[in-house]
Amino acid sequence: MRRGSNLPAVGTYNQTLVLDLIRRSADGLSRSELAERTGLSAQTLSNVARRLVDTGMVVEGAPVVAGKGKPPTPLRLNPQSRFAVGIHLDPAVDTFVLVDLAGTVVAHEEHAPHPGPEHGMPLPDLASRANELLDRAGVRRDRVLGIGVAAPGPIDAERGSLLEPPMLPAWHHVPLRDSLQQATGLPVTVEKDVVAAMVGELWVDASQGLGEAIFFYYGAGVGVGLAVDATPVRGRTGNAGDVAHLVVEPGGPACRCGNRGCLGVAVAPERLIEDAGLGAGTAPAEWRALLGEMTERALAGDARAGAVFDRTAESLARAMVAMNNLLDADVVVIGGPMWSRISRALEPRLARALATSTESTTTRGIELLGTRLHTDVAAVGAACLVLDGAFTARPAGLMIG
Ligand SMILES: [Zn+2]
Structure with a gap:
């Protein structure tokens, strides 16, 4: 069990910790349940909960009447409050998904992979497909946390590009992350497909x-x-x-x-x-x-x-x-x-x-x-990576505030 901290400097950590617990509970959790599970004081917990409700990511449920006293109000995730795009580049098929904050796939598309450098740059296609996916789903850009791209390794994590994957010649020496970021106006993360798949499974687990x-x-x-x-x-x-x-x-x-x-x-x-x-x-x-x-x-x-x-x-x-x-x-x-x-x-x-x-x-x-994520697993994982990066509490997060 991960515990929170009542020090003000770790406010973001507490917020992600609380959100993660709410996200994983089917019926929502009351403030007192959250305080008990995180070890946070009632005051700190109440501040964190208010901030989460203000962002729209969490909503107040109907009070649960049981016994005497003020009935507890469960805090629930608002899945439609934020979205992320996941793209999986694979030699057999390119998969695009849009997931909501609960990790549920709300849009899904498959496209034939770009055939190779002799057919021009693959990036304009990728960017316009991502843009079209968002337009068709009718999701506002300010609700989209970013784009996760999963691809076969080896990857250059620092530059956000692929290192000459043998079966994806179109992507050799393409500055994937930076160019896609520029073309879509959204933050982009690039991850090895197997790591993304594991992230996706952990997210829905x-x-x-x-x-x-x-x-x-x-x-x-x-x-x-x-x-x-x-x-x-x-x-x-x-x-x-x-x-x-x-x-x-x-x-x-x-x-x-x-x-x-x-x-x-x-x-x-x-x-x-x-x-x-x-x-x-x-x-x-x-x-x-x-x-x-x-x-x-x-x-x-x-x-x-x-x-x-x-x-x-x-x-x-x-x-x-x-x-x-x-x-x-x-x-x-x-x-x-x-x-x-x-x-x-x-x-x-x-x-x-x-x-x-x-x-x-x-x-x-x-x-x-x-x-649990079927053939979309790496694409969904890549999208969850974006959600994960933004909202999952890890003790390591304390080091960077
Ligand atoms: Zn060998």
Whole structure:
């Protein structure tokens, strides 16, 4: 339980702490409940509550009459008071979402990714799509806290740009954050997609069961987002979570790192598609449809597709067990743009492979959860990042006032 402080210098911290508690409670919380949970004095709490009501982010509910004395008035989140835009740049699809202060998606769009630098700069498209999303939703700009962009790593967190992601050639050397900020007039944050996905899961995790968790992201590439003590792990440069070179299939396909059977190449969508007999040398934009087809075949009893999923489940299980042995999280959330297309065929196989792993050293076994944010997870996570940056109380926030 995080506690507040009655010192005036930490007013902002108290405000975010109180807002976070209100946000996570379904029926709202009274001032006395909030005082009890935060350790704040009644006077401090009352000041914080008034400021939150003044911003419109919190509203007073109807008094709850119970027993004698003045009935307590619950304070509730006003979800429609603020919004954030989330954009996920992925080699297979660009996803745009608008979320409200509760993290609920109120608008959603998908666009084909920009084909490459030979087709001009990708940024004007991105900015006009973000602007159009806001116009269509009829949301006033002063209600929008900012834009979060999630993209495959590695990212340059300091400059807010992407560092030559192999499958997104259009974005090489583009000053993403600064240009998008200029073109939309909104603050922009850039985050690695797996970190954004973990942020999104933590944001919607009302019961706070994901204190320690691994988010396994399956898109055009693989990666993990980690949560320790309910805080997403970014690492020093914002690039934590690269697991592509964990060797999971000794003697497997060659990887550009020089080894064989690295996770990234072992479970690469194009490999699965080719081995299942659905085409060689396929393009990222085709992968989701082809993986969907492969899943249908496996579910209909196609032995070749089934065998590829068996092998993939073994590889994923090895990687998950190794990560879980390291972190002792016992909870793996799995999602990403490719996962939704194969989960029906792969998840039961994966659960079996995890349960029978001889390499697991933790005592509880791994609980596998589907993402609550579906295929939008990284885009919603990027939007939640904007909400998170503005409103989630972290003890570290005390250091910067
Ligand atoms: Zn490798």
